[in-house]
Amino acid sequence: MQTNKKTKLVVKICSILFLGTFLFCACSSRERTETSFLQAESLLEEHPDSALQLLQTLPALQKLSHKESARYALLLARATDKCEKSLLPCDSLLNLALNYYDNDEKERAVALLYKGRLEIRNK
Numbered sequence: 001m002q003t004n005k006k007t008k009l010v011v012k013i014c015s016i017l018f019l020g021t022f023l024f025c026a027c028s029s030r031e032r033t034e035t036s037f038l039q040a041e042s043l044l045e046e047h048p049d050s051a052l053q054l055l056q057t058l059p060a061l062q063k064l065s066h067k068e069s070a071r072y073a074l075l076l077a078r079a080t081d082k083c084e085k086s087l088l089p090c091d092s093l094l095n096l097a098l099n100y101y102d103n104d105e106k107e108r109a110v111a112l113l114y115k116g117r118l119e120i121r122n123k
Contacts, residue, residue, distance in 0.1 A: 033068055036058055037075060040055050048079050051082075052083055055079055069100070070101060070107070074097050074110055077111075077114040078110075081114060081117065087114055088118065090114065091118055098112070098115065
């Protein structure tokens, strides 16, 4: 009987430790992404090439939330445009931002601006 209680206790402790580790990793990943976004924003005006390089080191979009992906799309388009590079790689990302910012006029306008620039340059 004592062994059964000990086993249940060990399973509970392991479950709690696993859940805690998972939550810690998830939170720290989100914090790192937010920090990278803030750094990229601060670099955009004077060092857009550095901002672009920083954004390109972020994890794959599959690991970002919808909100983070939309923000990433606008930051990447802005940095790419400031570096006078083709916005073509940002095309599908801008669609994602347009869908996400459907009710946010300011951010939607920014996405439409870069989408329009992309269309004009590709004609």
